[in-house]
Amino acid sequence: MDALDILQMKLIEGKDLYENEQWEKQKKFDFLKSQNISSEVLEYVNMLLHYLTIEFMRDFKKYVGNILYLMKKEQLEGWCWETTASAICFFQDDDYISRGYLKFSEHKDYYHSWIVFRFNGEEFVFDPCLNILCRKEVFDKVFEVNVLGGATAKQVREYLLQEMEKQKTKELTEGEKIGREFFNSIAPSGFERQQKETRIKVKSEDINHPMYENYTGYIAEVEEGQIRKLTAHYYDKRLC
Secondary structure (H helix, E strand, C coil): CCHHHHHHHHHHHHHHHHHHHHHHHHHHHHHHHCCCCCHHHHHHHHHHCCCEEEEEEECCEEEEEEHHHHHHCCCCCCCHHHHHHHHHHHCCCCCEEEEEEEEEECCEEEEEEEEEEEECCEEEEEECCCCEEEEHHHHHHHHCCEEEEEEEHHHHHHHHHHHHHHHHCCCCCHHHHHHHHHHHHHCHHHHHHHHHCEEEEECCCCCCCCCCCEEEEEEEEEECCEEEEEEEEECCHHHC
C-alpha cells in the first residue's frame, strides 16, 4: 500500500465520520420536532411574541418579520445571542436565557443560547434559532446540555430600559454632533432610524451579562415601564 492509498483511506474515513455526525445531529432534531406540544403552549408563545419584529441583513438580502415567521423559515440560525435577548423581554420575570453547549454529536459541541419558560407549572424550551419548542427535560436529555450561565427576563428587560433612558438623555460631544450631521446629509432615512434607536453593543466575557455578545438597535414602545412593542435590528459584529 503506497502513500496515495493511505491518503485515500483517510479521506474516506473522514467522510464517513462527517456523515455519521450529520446523521446523529439530524436524528436529534427530528426526534425533538416529533414531540407533541399542546396548542395551548403554542398559542401562549405566539401571544407573548406577537409584537416582536426582527430585522437583519444576510448575503446582501434584508430580512424583516415577526420572530415566529422567521423562525419557521429557519432564518435565525447564527443570531442566537441577539434573538434570545430580544425575545426574553416579553416573557415572565423568572423565565430565563440559558447559555452554554449543546451536544449535536459525539465530536460536535455547539455554543448556543436558548429560552426556558414555565407554562402551567411545567418548564419548556423555546429555541427560535434552531426552530425548537419542547419540554425542557427532553431538550436537556437529547442535547446533553452544559449550561455555563444566563440571565432572567427581568434582568434583560431592566438593562434594556435603563439603556434606553440613558441614551435618550446623553449629551453629545461636538464630534458626535458633526458625525450625525454628516450621516444625515448622506443617508437621511438611516439617520432618522438612528435617532429613534437604542444601540446595544456588548462584547463581554461575562456570560451572565444580560446582553451578552449582542450588537442590536432597538426601537420600542414602552407604557408604564413595560415594553409593549419591540423592533430589533441586528448589526453584523464583524463590521462594528
